Amino acid sequence: MNLASYRKKSPWILHFNAGGCNGCDIEILACLGPKYDIERFGMINTGNPKQSDILLITGPVTKRTRERLVEIYAQMPEPKVVISCGACASTGGVFRGMYNCEGGVDQFIPVDVYVCGCGTRPEQIIDGVVQALGILEKKTKALEESVKLKKEAWQEDGQLNRRNIADEIKPLLA
């Protein structure tokens, strides 16, 4: 019996908002509702990384969420696929280059399918998931690692904190 063929029939989804505007999240939840009803393909929104196969990420990665993102990705058992939902998750979108924003998801973890749109349409999400299922079937149980491993946030930020700014401004104000 080829167990890999059953991966297609019960993909369990983990949905993670890496810091977006919640638009894509609402569209993902719309997929679960009566109109699109992705449960008819056996998909469940589990909310538990240890039991899920597909990681749906919305929103750009912020400096606060990047470590959580890598952590959640590491907790999912292989085989797993990652879908980045929406313009922000794929490239950073309108948030790209902002002081709190790192940009696309693929800088940190390997992404298999990119879904475009701001916010993505439910039809597009379903298309993306169907493509991801084809990839999931071919994957092996070998360990997959994140692209960028965890680093201490303060080490690579190069960002001034408020106290530093206040110190700089103080002499100017005096």
Add this chain to the structure above:
Amino acid sequence: MNEYLIPVLLIVLAPVIGGLVYGFDRIVKARMQRRIGPPLLQPFYDFLKLADKRQMMVHSTHAFLGIMHFVSLWFALAVLLLGGDLILVIFLHLLSTSLLILAGYSTRSVFSHLGANRMAISVLAYEPVLIIIAVSIFMINGSFDTSVVFASDQPLLYKMPLAFIALLLILPIKLKKSPFDVAEAHQEITGGVEIEYSGLFFEAVYTAKWLDYIFCYTLVFLFAGSNILLGIGLVVFTFFYLAALDNSTARVNYKQMLRFSLGVAFTLAFINLLINSLI
């Protein structure tokens, strides 16, 4: 020999039947929400997929407790179907639940601890009612053996209708259905005790859920005695009642659950016991 054939078949096939019941339950629930719902064999697809995942475990005791939960639940079901002592059955079921509670406490996850706490509370909510129902059955039959109940001509339903209502009120707690699903609470604590299980070990906990369906429906079937048609009617009624209740109610918190089950269900079962002992 023949009298053991059906119970043994039921016991051996219990996970398969339970899976079918669970699959059908999901379809019915989806249809009630005007969705199409997953295929009937969906639980088995989930099962086969989970077998193919990379194996991760928190620590060996945790995985072992999960598997023992499944084994002891199956054993409790076997004792119930083979006509064993009802009190023994209830305590075996309690043992299997407490193994899962211990598994919940054995990890460091906060959600796992919360789930274990809530599960212990839900045991506190339904266990006294079950014991009272067992004692009422003893008052009527003069024996705790379920074989006597299965063989009796007069259905228990007519003698103790209040106890049946009490059982209907605590079944959602036992099967973790809304409004009494605080122990699982997927939106709140993402499954509670089962959160740290993955892959092959989650399968044990997942399959134990199917066995729980068979266990609860057998308890319902007890109320029909040897009248098989009535028994099937009761089971079907309970099935749709649970699905409708699950879809139409919101989750209550554990205090409300405890107050309701000990206040209403326990009182009903106790009044029933008093009536049975007076007549």
